[in-house]
Amino acid sequence: MTKILVTGGTGYIGSHTVVELHNAGYEVVILDNLSNSNIKILTQLHAITGKWFNFNEIDLQDQDAVQKFAEENGDITGIIHFAAYKAVGESVEQPLKYYKNNFYGLINLLTSFNRKIDFVFSSSCTVYGQPDSLPVTELAQVKKAESPYGNTKQIAEEILSETAAVTPELNVIALRYFNPVGAHETALIGELPNGVPANLVPFITQSAIGKRGPITVYGSDYETPDGSAIRDYIHVVDLAKAHVAAIKRLEEGKTDSNYEMFNIGTGKGSSVLEIISAFENTTGETLNYNVGPRRIGDIVQIYGDVKKSNEQLGWTAKLDINEMMRSAWEWEKYIKANPF
Template sequence: MAKILVTGGTGFIGSHTAVELFNAGYEVILLDDFSNSSRKILTQLKTITGQEPEFVELDLCDEAKLNAFVEQHPEITGVIHFAAFKAVGESVQQPLKYYRNNFYSLINIINAFKSKVNLVFSSSCTVYGQPDVLPVTEDAPVKRAESPYGNTKQIAEEILTDTCKVTPDLKVISLRYFNPVGAHSSALIGELPIGVPQNLVPFITQSAIGKRGPVTVFGSDYNTPDGSAVRDYIHVVDLAKAHVAAIKRMEEEKSESNYEVFNLGTGKGSSVLEIIKAFEATTGEKLDYKIGDRREGDVEQVWGNVTKSSELLGWKAELDVNEMMSSAWKWEKYLKDNPF
């Protein structure tokens, strides 16, 4: 089988994707600099897969070291690029940190592989902002980003689009994620936020385990069924499987052009209050939560049209909200007894 490089391979989505690549029979090289992950993930992956993951510690912004690495690994035929800074709030405070890291790493990868590679890019539904029509399709207009982080995703897609126009050998699929949550069924890998979680589900689990205070529901007066904001939550394992499907699509030369974009979500929205109720019902844990003011930059509601992913990638999400909540809770309980 082909050998796939996974950048950011010890991160939340990267580690789960590594498992699914192993399950699909691929050889895998993981690359990370541990700026937002733990070295212990490598041990966890070995336990899950029964295979010693090949790993290289490297900062993708170091062009010389990356070029040397690529020269030493001519067998790599595909790259799944997760490595990027991703904290929205931090990006507002330190925009240049985000622009430097997220752009240099992508450009260096394209240059290092000299375009002879299948590349899957980790993008985001943040490129849509508050869509005019729901569910949002891949043809919806890209709106001005609310943060430097979101802007890096938009501009990265532009970089890839422009490069593909003049580089026919380069094949790229950008996957626009909605809200990844949950953890592997083994409870050995999951989301590891540094500091106070910025996302809802890890804050819920940390609150339930006693690590955080009450969960704040930001806004109760949105034009939604229960007044709280609505998002399209997707299980990280489903998300990981979509990356394997994207690699296979390019390998089998099924792409309609050398740059394609796909939404990755469940195709339905869940409100913040619905997620809280699903967590309580699935785990039996009573959550302490309070209603707060709207949070600046939050969109009211967004969920994806995933018809294109179903028809062309042959992929669809299979795990429901209850599985998302139960797996996230099992992971949180594992972390309590096995801190990273």
């Protein structure tokens, strides 16, 4: 079996991608420093797949450890790189933390795996900033980032593009995805942030179950139909399957160049208030929320044109917002009954 390294593989998107890679017949190796995940996810992955995955607790900022790992795993032919800090608000408050972790980790990976490698990068729609027109396509201008987090994604893409241009053995696909939400259909894995969630949906589920206080809707005066910010929400299982499609495209040599990028989303935008309504309608729960001021670093609205990923990756999002909310709630209830 083809061996794929998943960095950040015990994290939210990483763990779901591990499952989908396994289902597609790949051998998966997980690398994570557990800074924003839990070692018990390995047990959950075993419960879903029947497989105990090869796990390595390594911080990608440790160049010697990454180099040693690469030398000992010469049969790894593909890397899916998730490991990075990702909270927009925290990045505004602690920019150096984000620049150090997100750049050192990527550079150490590229330096250590200096051989033929297929590389899928976890990028973000934040590279577009506030786009001039919607839906935003891959050809849209990459604007000045609204946050240090977004800037790390922009610069990381530049690092990968420029490195691939002079490294024929490196083939890269950057997946610019929108807002992942939801959980696995078994409710055995889902989004499990350490501390107070920075993202909307886990805060909603934690508030609904009594773990958090009222939800704050950041901004009510945006130029949107209901005044709240709009995002393109995608089910995490659909997102995970996009990573499998990207790895297959790379290993089958179907790329047009050794650096490509794709939008991964549903192509539709939902406002914060629409997400709250969908959760209430799907679960029967009533949410307690209030409206607060806009949050620094947030943009007004964004949703993606996903025609390229549909046609060239052979991938499409299939799960709707109701399934996103339903599965997220089932996961939250599971965590309450089976605390990590």
